[in-house]
Amino acid sequence: MMTINKLFKSFLVVCVVFAASCDNDITDINTNPNGVNLNEGNPSFLLTDVMANTAMDVGNKGYSDPLSAFVQYTQKDSWGNNNYDWTGSGWEGYYGNLRTAKLAKERSVELGFKFHEAVATILMAHNFALLTDFYGDVPYTEALQGDGEILLPKYDSQESVYKGAIADFEAASAMLSSNSGSLEVFSATQDIFFKGDAQKWIKYANSLALRYYMRLSEKDPGFAGAGVQAILAKPLISSVDEEAAIPYLGISPDNSQPSNGQQGTASNFTRVKPAATLTYRLEELNDPRRHIWFDAVKIPIKVVPAADVPGGVDDVVEDGVRYINEETLAANNFKIYNPDTWYQDRLNGLTMIDTNSVYVGIPVSNQGSQPYTYNLNPNPVQGGGNPHVSLMNPMFDAVSGNNLKARVFSYAEVCFLKAEAALKGWGTDAQGNYNKGVQASLDTWGIGSEYADYIGNPDVAFNGSLEQIIEQKWIANFSSASEAYLDWRRTGFPDLKTGPFAKSTVIPVRFVYPTNNSTINRDNYYSALNNLETTSHSGDVPGYIENDTPWSKPWILQGVAKPW
Known part of the structure; x- marks a missing residue:
């Protein structure tokens, strides 16, 4: 598996210029003031940029970002946020990735590159899914109209974004499978996720679909159950060697272990506890x-x-x-x-x-x-x-090392998802998959030989409960705080509590929309606020716009007992 590498040579100029033009809000028109013709962009290089940015977002949120403090992996003793007053971040980065991936997809279609088209579809679906995970309703169907057709996109329902992303994961997997004998080459140096291995991309797309079917398991169990049963019959990530865990390159802060003490100041490392x-x-x-x-x-x-x-x-x-x-x-x-x-x-x-x-x-x-x-x-x-x-x-x-990776999707996660599905009657062998998940996590950190002793611990040996599955998944997701947070939000496990000096007595359940959305795209923004459910905690902290607070419930939590 290749390292995260955004420092491409001169042939990446098109990609870099494109990405640089996408740092503003979602209503920006994709025009390039630097004179490079974006319509000639190489889809391989564009997709590498999206992979690197997506991986770094997962890595940064996983270790020293406030989200890691939310799920109580780490705390910062200086210049940190341990009191649950963080409003969240990622909006601009996700939409920047989406613009780049959209261009890569369009170029792939023009060139007849099915492999690249499928990868672009997967990356777009993943970034849209992350947006709706954290914010709720988001611009989706009208979001990427870069030629001036739609300057103020509507916010689509969270339900439609989730289900659209799942459909895209499945469509991309099917595209790769049906064209398996005639796919173009995707260079191993450009495909930093899977080194140009189409079969691994198929497994990754199916595994993402499984993740998001399970994400909907409490809110829409009929849809989720049918989807899980169908996806379990398809190829999934099936070993640590197949997981999307991308080693940090270590050349600059943009591709290095988050909060290392070798770049910037030594306190970058020492303040993370x-x-x-x-x-x-x-x-x-x-x-x-x-x-x-x-x-x-x-x-x-x-x-x-x-x-x-x-x-x-x-x-x-x-x-x-x-x-x-x-x-x-x-x-x-x-x-x-x-x-x-x-x-x-x-x-x-x-x-x-x-x-x-x-x-x-x-x-x-x-x-x-x-x-x-x-x-x-x-x-x-x-x-x-x-x-x-x-x-x-x-x-x-350190800036890089054997265990320093952006863990986008682990084999352990697949195993725990399958164990949970079995508990719900949507799959089989809950205990076997739980055990495999524990083994996989130990393997990925280089201590697989400790498995026999660990699984023999009475508190670790499988007891048939969802709480135990999610607790072990929480532990295994260390440095992947996004999934730990979203699992907690869905299941209420582990039973995490805010501390005595937190801003609220409960953990936030969403990110707040960027402030400029309330002015630039005002009508659509306020329409989206109507779809958030105000809770007894929405007013715990003053200063938010109406119910656009971290404690207002998006669609996926409305009518659901968890997490609070």
Whole structure:
């Protein structure tokens, strides 16, 4: 599988110029002020650009973006967003990808390139699906009229965008299958997803259809069930080697591991910390992935009887351990962190002390300000170090590496989707597919040999519940926060809670439309707002336009009990 590479040579000028002209809102006309004829664009190079941008969006959202904090993989102790007041981002990037992919598709049709046409169709459907995932109703059927025919596109219903994307995934798969003996070459250096392997694109398109049928499983189970049963009979991603996990190239921030400390400043890396939700759950499960993802805390804290504090003082560091006299806790409003009580403890004004001797994460929304003071940090300044909280594994400090990939679609996800479908009666062998999902995740992080011990853990061994399937899928989706978030929104699992200092008592369920939509495309924007359902939390934070809030429910959540 090829690395993410946007640094193409001079023959990519057309692609780069096109992408540069698409940084504005969706109503922009696709004219090129630089004089390059877009109608002569090479579809291969255009599609490479869309693949790279799509992969980087998944990678950025997956690791250090606020979405990673939403699903409690990571927290930032400085210059971050841990309090659930993020309005979301991606609109301009998705529509930029769509313009480029549309041009690639048109050029492919002109040239009779069926392979390229199918890939363009898949990439367009995926970007439209991501838009509706996060925002709700979005411009769809009228969105890409770049010749001035439609300057102010209508917002199509979320239902129509989802079902249109699924139909396109299936149509592209069928196009590749029916033309399998006569497809043109798609160079391995340009196809950074699958190196020009049409069979893998077929499996990818079918797997995307499975993902989105399951996305609709709560809202429209009749449609979803029939679709899942049909798609399970088709080829799907069937091994770690076939998954869409694209290694970072590491040449520039646009193609490197997100928040590495080698580009920009060292604090890009050090301010990203594990979330306590994840560290404690992995510890409870004796999960070997915690050793791959986190670094051991530099100086652990031990709360001990006065007689056991070295030197007879109340608070001292000796031999790399900080000892605190337990008799001083109450007077200082300190309390040892307990994952079952910490929320109320913080509301009661207590300061948490995490005495975990290996991996110490930061609780979500632990305080109203940036949590660089957490766990009695002796150097409590923004951007400073904290020896009492774990860093991420040092491998994430690099620009690239064996495990540093944009994980667009994993084999583990396919397995967990099939396990969930079996629970619903739409497929078979829930336990077998669940086990394969666990194995696949361990394999992808290079620790597949740990599977036998891990699956033997009573809390990991399959118990037949949806909650367990989604929890293991949540763990497996580490660094792919988009899917973890959308699974949580659909199922309510894992049972994630906002912290005591969050903007709302519930996690947001959508992104807010870009502000300029309310002025540039005003009538269509306000029409779309009518399709959002106001909830009791829509007014938790002031300043939004009517019900265009992160807590208003789009179509997919209306009339559905989950996630709240």
